[in-house]
Amino acid sequence: MNMSRTRRERLVVIGGDAAGMSAASQARRLKGPDELEIVAFERGHFTSYSACGIPYWVGGDVTDRDRLIARTPEEHRARDIDVRLRTEVTELDLDGRRVRSRDLDSGAESWTPYDKLVIATGARPIRPDLPGADAPGVHGVQTLDDGQALLDTLAGTRGRRAVVVGAGYIGVEMAEALLNRGYEVTVVNRGSEPMSTLDPDMGCLVHEAMTGLGITMVNDAEVTKILTGDDGRVRAVATQDREFPADVVVLGIGVRPETALARAAGLPLGTHGGLLTDRSMRVRGREDVWAGGDCVEVLDLVSGQERHIALGTHANKHGQVIGTNVGGGYATFPGVVGTAVSKVCDLEIARTGLREKDARRVGLRFVAVTIESTSRAGYYPNASPMTVKMLAELRTGRLLGVQIVGREGAGKRVDIAAVALTAGMTAEQMTTLDLGYAPPFSPVWDPVLVAARKAAAKVRGSLTP
Amino acid sequence: MNMSRTRRERLVVIGGDAAGMSAASQARRLKGPDELEIVAFERGHFTSYSACGIPYWVGGDVTDRDRLIARTPEEHRARDIDVRLRTEVTELDLDGRRVRSRDLDSGAESWTPYDKLVIATGARPIRPDLPGADAPGVHGVQTLDDGQALLDTLAGTRGRRAVVVGAGYIGVEMAEALLNRGYEVTVVNRGSEPMSTLDPDMGCLVHEAMTGLGITMVNDAEVTKILTGDDGRVRAVATQDREFPADVVVLGIGVRPETALARAAGLPLGTHGGLLTDRSMRVRGREDVWAGGDCVEVLDLVSGQERHIALGTHANKHGQVIGTNVGGGYATFPGVVGTAVSKVCDLEIARTGLREKDARRVGLRFVAVTIESTSRAGYYPNASPMTVKMLAELRTGRLLGVQIVGREGAGKRVDIAAVALTAGMTAEQMTTLDLGYAPPFSPVWDPVLVAARKAAAKVRGSLTP
Numbered sequence: 001m002n003m004s005r006t007r008r009e010r011l012v013v014i015g016g017d018a019a020g021m022s023a024a025s026q027a028r029r030l031k032g033p034d035e036l037e038i039v040a041f042e043r044g045h046f047t048s049y050s051a052c053g054i055p056y057w058v059g060g061d062v063t064d065r066d067r068l069i070a071r072t073p074e075e076h077r078a079r080d081i082d083v084r085l086r087t088e089v090t091e092l093d094l095d096g097r098r099v100r101s102r103d104l105d106s107g108a109e110s111w112t113p114y115d116k117l118v119i120a121t122g123a124r125p126i127r128p129d130l131p132g133a134d135a136p137g138v139h140g141v142q143t144l145d146d147g148q149a150l151l152d153t154l155a156g157t158r159g160r161r162a163v164v165v166g167a168g169y170i171g172v173e174m175a176e177a178l179l180n181r182g183y184e185v186t187v188v189n190r191g192s193e194p195m196s197t198l199d200p201d202m203g204c205l206v207h208e209a210m211t212g213l214g215i216t217m218v219n220d221a222e223v224t225k226i227l228t229g230d231d232g233r234v235r236a237v238a239t240q241d242r243e244f245p246a247d248v249v250v251l252g253i254g255v256r257p258e259t260a261l262a263r264a265a266g267l268p269l270g271t272h273g274g275l276l277t278d279r280s281m282r283v284r285g286r287e288d289v290w291a292g293g294d295c296v297e298v299l300d301l302v303s304g305q306e307r308h309i310a311l312g313t314h315a316n317k318h319g320q321v322i323g324t325n326v327g328g329g330y331a332t333f334p335g336v337v338g339t340a341v342s343k344v345c346d347l348e349i350a351r352t353g354l355r356e357k358d359a360r361r362v363g364l365r366f367v368a369v370t371i372e373s374t375s376r377a378g379y380y381p382n383a384s385p386m387t388v389k390m391l392a393e394l395r396t397g398r399l400l401g402v403q404i405v406g407r408e409g410a411g412k413r414v415d416i417a418a419v420a421l422t423a424g425m426t427a428e429q430m431t432t433l434d435l436g437y438a439p440p441f442s443p444v445w446d447p448v449l450v451a452a453r454k455a456a457a458k459v460r461g462s463l464t465p
Numbered sequence: 466m467n468m469s470r471t472r473r474e475r476l477v478v479i480g481g482d483a484a485g486m487s488a489a490s491q492a493r494r495l496k497g498p499d500e501l502e503i504v505a506f507e508r509g510h511f512t513s514y515s516a517c518g519i520p521y522w523v524g525g526d527v528t529d530r531d532r533l534i535a536r537t538p539e540e541h542r543a544r545d546i547d548v549r550l551r552t553e554v555t556e557l558d559l560d561g562r563r564v565r566s567r568d569l570d571s572g573a574e575s576w577t578p579y580d581k582l583v584i585a586t587g588a589r590p591i592r593p594d595l596p597g598a599d600a601p602g603v604h605g606v607q608t609l610d611d612g613q614a615l616l617d618t619l620a621g622t623r624g625r626r627a628v629v630v631g632a633g634y635i636g637v638e639m640a641e642a643l644l645n646r647g648y649e650v651t652v653v654n655r656g657s658e659p660m661s662t663l664d665p666d667m668g669c670l671v672h673e674a675m676t677g678l679g680i681t682m683v684n685d686a687e688v689t690k691i692l693t694g695d696d697g698r699v700r701a702v703a704t705q706d707r708e709f710p711a712d713v714v715v716l717g718i719g720v721r722p723e724t725a726l727a728r729a730a731g732l733p734l735g736t737h738g739g740l741l742t743d744r745s746m747r748v749r750g751r752e753d754v755w756a757g758g759d760c761v762e763v764l765d766l767v768s769g770q771e772r773h774i775a776l777g778t779h780a781n782k783h784g785q786v787i788g789t790n791v792g793g794g795y796a797t798f799p800g801v802v803g804t805a806v807s808k809v810c811d812l813e814i815a816r817t818g819l820r821e822k823d824a825r826r827v828g829l830r831f832v833a834v835t836i837e838s839t840s841r842a843g844y845y846p847n848a849s850p851m852t853v854k855m856l857a858e859l860r861t862g863r864l865l866g867v868q869i870v871g872r873e874g875a876g877k878r879v880d881i882a883a884v885a886l887t888a889g890m891t892a893e894q895m896t897t898l899d900l901g902y903a904p905p906f907s908p909v910w911d912p913v914l915v916a917a918r919k920a921a922a923k924v925r926g927s928l929t930p
C-alpha cells in the first residue's frame with residue numbers, strides 16, 4: 001500500500017463564473033471528493049452565470065435574473081465544491097502553493113494551500129479616467145451585481161434619456177436594451193463607425209440600421225467628462241465639442257484581463273495583459289497552475305498571434321479543458337478564429353477571422369469582396385437581405401475572414417466560415433461546400449458561397465499575367 | 466494568322482434547367498458569341514427555374530409562378546444563348562458529334578452538330594407501376610408544368626382529401642403545402658418512419674411532429690392500387706390492407722436519373738443509373754461531353770462511393786464547373802457530403818453525412834450519440850428544443866454524420882457539420898470549434914458542439930482498456 005495515495009489533493013479555483021466553475025465541475029466529474037477537494041473563491045454573490053445575458057435581462061427579454069444563473073453556489077456545494085462567496089483572493093504564493101483570501105464582509109484573512117490552482121479571475125470593464133465616471137447613474141454591465149444596480153437606477157429614474165458610451169458588442173446590445181425599456185438612446189462612439197470588430201464599410205451598415213431604429217449615433221466622439229447635477233447624479237456626457245443630456249449612462253467600452261494577482265505573482269502576461277498558457281491551458285512554465293476565461297490571451301489560428309477575447313463560449317471551453325486535465329485526463333484548446341455574433345433588434349452582426357487592418361498588421365496580402373444576397377430563396381416569404389464580406393489571401397486564396405450584416409438568418413451563417421477557417425480552406429474550396437439548401441433556408445447558392453465564388457475569382461484574376 | 470481560329474465552336478446543351486443553363490451562362494461569360502455558339506434544347510416551356518420551390522408555390526407561400534424562374538428563355542436569348550423550347554433531344558450520335566431533336570409541336574426532326582456537349586437531362590419522378598397511377602387527379606411535382614397541373618386540379622376539386630404517397634423531402638413538403646391549402650392530408654409511407662434519409666429514431670421525431678400538425682401518417686404501407694371513380698378520376702389510394710379516400714393524390718416517391726439517351730449512346734452509368742463523370746464533370750472517358758445535375762451520380766466524400774442526389778444546389782454547382790471548363794477555364798466539383806435540409810411547417814429537418822445503415826454498409830464501425838439542446842440560450846425568449854444525432858468513427862473519432870430535428874434555427878446548423886465533414890475533422894476537434902455565440906443565437910455550447918463532446922467522450926470511452 002502506498003500511503004501517499006491516501007492524501008486528498010486540493011484544487012483551488014479563483015473566480016466562480018464560467019471558466020472557473022466549468023473547470024471545477026469537470027474536475028469533479030472525473031475525480032470524486034475522496035480524491036480531490038475543490039475550493040472556489042468568488043468575490044461576488046453569484047456563480048456560473050451568463051454575463052452575456054445581462055443586456056437581455058436589462059432590456060426585459062429575460063425577466064428573471066436567476067434564469068441567467070446556470071448553477072447556484074448551493075448546486076455546486078451539493079457536488080462537493082466548496083464555494084466561498086464574497087471572498088477575494090488577495091495574493092498568490094506560488095512557491096508556497098497557497099493563496100491568501102479575504103472575507104469581504106468580515107475582513108478576515110487566511111491562507112489556503114493548494115496542490116493545483118486555476119486562475120479564472122475574468123476581466124474588468126475599462127472605466128474611463130474621467131471626472132464623473134463614478135457618479136451615481138453611471139453603470140458598467142460586467143457582472144450580475146452591475147446589472148442589478150443598473151436596473152435599480154432605471155427603476156428610480158424619471159428621465160428617459162440614456163447615453164451609451166462605446167459601440168462594440170456591449171454598447172450595441174445595451175442600446176437595444178434601453179430602447180426596449182423606452183429610453184431615448186444616444187450612442188457615443190470613439191470610432192468612425194460602430195462595431196469596430198468589423199471593417200468600417202460593414203460597420204456603416206450597422207450605423208444605418210441603428211439610426212433607422214431611432215438611436216442617435218455619434219461617431220468619432222471622445223468622451224471628455226461626465227457631468228453631474230447638484231444631487232451628484234449624472235446629468236450629461238460631454239465630448240470634445242458637445243454635451244449629451246443623460247439620466248443614465250452605460251459604459252460599454254470594453255474590458256481588460258483581470259490579472260493583477262497574476263502579475264504580482266510574476267506569472268507570464270501577454271501584450272494585451274492576459275495570462276499566457278499552453279494548449280492544455282496551463283500557465284506557461286507552470287506545471288500546477290491553469291488559467292482560462294476572460295483573464296487569458298488565446299492564440300488566433302488565422303493570424304498566429306495572441307489575442308484577448310472576453311467571451312463566455314471560450315471561457316466554458318477553457319474550463320472544460322482545464323477540468324479534464326486537472327482531473328487526470330487529456331484535453332487541449334487549440335485557439336480561436338475570432339468568431340462573434342450579436343444583434344441590435346432584428347439586425348444580425350457576425351464576424352470571424354481577420355479584418356482588413358488585422359491582415360495588414362500581420363503582413364498578409366489579400367483580396368476583399370462584398371456581396372449582397374438573401375437569407376432564403378429570393379421568392380420565398382421573408383427572404384431578407386444580407387451583406388457578406390470575405391477576405392482571402394492573395395495568391396493562395398486561403399480564407400482569412402468573413403463579416404456578415406443582415407436580418408434573421410444572417411448571424412449564424414458565420415459558422416460556415418468559422419469551420420472553414422479552422423480547417424484552413426481556400427475560397428475556391430469553399431465554392432463547392434455542400435451546405436444545406438431548400439428555399440425556406442437559403443438561396444440555391446448560399447450567401448457565403450456567393451462571397452466565396454467572388455473571392456476565388458478575384459484571387460484567380462490577380463494571378464493572370 | 467491561324468484560319469482555324471475563326472471557326473466558332475458550338476456548344477449544345479440538353480436540358481434547360483439549373484445545370485444546363487448554369488453551364489451555358491458561365492460558358493457565355495467566358496466566351497463571347499463570336500467564339501462560342503450555344504444551343505440549348507429544353508423539352509418543356511421554361512428554363513432555369515427552381516423545382517425546389519414548387520411545393521411552396523403549390524402551398525401558396527409563393528403566389529406567382531414566374532418568381533420561381535431565375536432566368537427566362539428570352540433573357541437567355543438576350544445573352545446569345547439559342548434556347549429551343551418544346552424540343553426534345555431523341556438521339557446522341559457521339560461519333561458524329563451531333564444530336565437529333567424533335568420539335569414537340571410540329572413533330573419536325575433535325576440533327577444539330579456540336580463541338581462540345583452538355584447533358585443535363587435531369588431526373589424523372591418514379592411513378593409506381595400501379596393500376597390508376599396515370600388517372601386524372603394523380604400528380605407528380607417535378608416540373609413547373611407538373612405544378613401548374615396540380616394547381617389546376619386543386620382549383621377544380623371540391624373534395625378536400627389529399628393523399629401524399631411517399632414521405633421523403635417532396636412528400637413532407639407537399640404535405641405542408643396541401644395542409645396550407647386547407648386539405649385533410651394523409652401521407653402513405655413505405656418506410657417505418659418518414660424521412661428515410663434520417664435514421665428511424667430521428668425520423669420518429671418527424672412523425673410525431675407531423676401527427677401533431679393534424680397530418681395522418683401511415684407508415685409501413687405499400688400502395689397497391691390507385692382507385693378511380695366512374696368519371697375516371699382518382700377516388701382513393703389502396704394499400705395492402707386499407708383504402709384512403711382521395712380527391713387528389715401527389716406522388717413524392719423519389720426520382721431517378723433521366724439517362725435513357727445517355728444509355729442508348731453507350732455512355733457510362735453507375736449503379737444508381739446516373740451518368741459517371743470525373744471531377745471536371747466530363748463524362749468519364751469523354752473529352753468533349755460533360756454532364757451535371759440530377760442526371761449524374763456524385764462522389765460521396767464520406768463513404769467514398771457514388772450516390773444519386775437530385776438537388777438544385779448541386780445542379781447549379783455542376784453547371785458552374787462545366788461552364789468554366791467549357792469556356793476554357795479550370796474548375797472541379799470534388800463531391801458531396803450529403804447535406805439536406807427541409808421543413809414541415811415550423812419543424813426543421815437536416816442531415817449530412819452517413820446514417821447508421823450507410824456506415825454499416827461501407828463497413829465503418831462507429832459510435833452514435835443523440836443530445837437535446839436549444840436553438841438559443843435557454844433563458845432567451847423563443848429558445849426552441851433541438852435534437853442532434855452524431856455519428857463518429859470508432860477509434861479515430863472521424864465525424865461521419867449529423868442529423869438535426871428541431872424548430873427555428875435547427876436546420877442550417879447542419880452546415881457546421883457539413884464543413885467539418887468536408888475537412889475530415891474528428892468529433893474531438895469539433896468540440897473546440899469557435900462558433901458564433903450570443904444568447905439570441907445559441908447556448909454557450911452550440912448544440913452541435915454538445916453532440917461533438919458526447920461523441921468524442923464515447924470514442925475515448927471505447928478506447929479504454
